[in-house]
Amino acid sequence: MNLKDELCQLRSKHVTFSGRYVKNQRGIAQKQKPCDNCSGKGCRICNFHGISEFDSVEGLISKFLFEKLGGTIAKFTWIGGEDKSSLVLGSGRPFFVKIQNPLKRNLRLNRIKLDSLEINNLKIAHESPKKPVKFISLIEVKISTEFTVDAKNLKKLKDLKKQSIVVYDKSGKRSEKKVFSVTYKKNSNNSFIMKLKAEGGLPIKRFVTGDDVSPGLSQILDTQCMCQEFDFLDIEVQ
Ligand SMILES: [Zn+2]
Secondary structure (H helix, E strand, C coil), X not given: CCHHHHHHHHHCCEEEXXXXXXXXXXCCCCCCCXXXXXXXXXXXXXXXXXXXXXXXXXXXXXXXXXXXXXXXXXXXXXXXXXXXXXXXXXXXXXXXXXXXXXCCCCCCEEEEEECCEEEEXXXXXXXXXXXXXXXXXXXXXXXXXXXXXXHHHHHHHHHHHHCCEEEECXXXXXXXXXXXXXXXXXXXXXXXXXXXXXXXXXXXXXXXHCCCEECCHHHHHCXXXXXXXXXXXXXXXX
């Protein structure tokens, strides 16, 4: 190691990793609530981590990395998100995590189990992405409907591929999401399962009810639809 490299190392106050997580069990939130005392800035009470509990995806990965590397704050960049009750299967959801002030910097793992979470392909990344990362999600959604839906009605779901889904966020900003494939299976007169391959970031629950998302499933099927559960079968980065 020459002197220049050594100085570089000393000046660098963080290290960034990329990886994917697989969630095989329902009931784990993606994000951890910040420390009550400091709102996430880091204080004595939370040991300067900014979080004081470790029961989410964020918490479990942070705890593991703090044990391995030391460090204060772990800052995550997620490639999409899911509900607490959602599973994340297949190759898992990609994430980036920047660890501030690590004591050690080297860690590379093919696979590790943390409770009911599995972390794959954890390795040092150059830095967290600055621009939004484009990705495609394969999602399975359980839907219940107010009125009976028949085969003819459900067939209309195939039209989702022909048009973009228009999504408005809370501030009224408009975006469009593409649907690449749709399959479905009727469970009962008032419920069906839909498998959807769609552009990442489509808000699934709002897409089902049709809440500031057009067309929503309620609109397409002409009956109020409710999302009972949704799972990610795979996530593909473009
Ligand atoms: Zn704190």
